[in-house]
Amino acid sequence: MPYFIFRYHILPMDNKQAELQVKEMYEQTMKEKGVVPTNWEVNRMIRKKWKRSDMFHDVAFTFQVKNAKMQFDAIAADSMDDKWMKTKPVETEYIVYGRICFSPAICSICLEQFGVKIRLHNCKCIFHKKCITQAVKYNDGCPTCDCTIYKKKFQINDAKKQETKKKKE
Numbered sequence: 266m267p268y269f270i271f272r273y274h275i276l277p278m279d280n281k282q283a284e285l286q287v288k289e290m291y292e293q294t295m296k297e298k299g300v301v302p303t304n305w306e307v308n309r310m311i312r313k314k315w316k317r318s319d320m321f322h323d324v325a326f327t328f329q330v331k332n333a334k335m336q337f338d339a340i341a342a343d344s345m346d347d348k349w350m351k352t353k354p355v356e357t358e359y360i361v362y363g364r365i366c367f368s369p370a371i372c373s374i375c376l377e378q379f380g381v382k383i384r385l386h387n388c389k390c391i392f393h394k395k396c397i398t399q400a401v402k403y404n405d406g407c408p409t410c411d412c413t414i415y416k417k418k419f420q421i422n423d424a425k426k427q428e429t430k431k432k433k434e
Contacts, residue, residue, distance in 0.1 A: 273326070276315070290307055
């Protein structure tokens with residue numbers, strides 16, 4: 266009995282070469298590691314390879330896997346990625362310590378070049394302020410070099426909390 270997984274990715278418009286390269290990413294990872302890469306991992310590889318401004322349409326992929334265990338592991342791993350992405354700490358905000366930076370460096374979180382960036386105090390890595398502020402909600406380590414990020418908890422006052430709740434409703 267054959268086993269399949271289905272994935273969707275956003276790729277450059279009318280680019281069959283891009284589709285072949287994404288299929289190759291999957292096949293290479295399955296061959297080398299013996300597991301199916303998660304949607305999140307492949308999307309990260311896609312963002313490294315192509316500019317976000319080049320991406321226009323969804324492409325559906327179907328991959329045959331060796332057995333039911335491999336299929337189940339792929340589904341479970343994607344479920345864990347989805348759960349992790351949806352569990353955002355809402356009540357706490359952080360101020361990340363660093364200096365404003367006008368370097369043309371690319372933010373290694375979103376892979377975009379333009380925007381307000383900061384250089385972290387401890388490790389000197391450069392990120393968009395918005396990207397690193399969101400990232401420290403999940404992990405105290407630098408996404409690039411794993412050094413400790415200096416941050417301060419910022420409490421949102423009750424008036425702002427109520428205002429935020431009204432906007433969500």
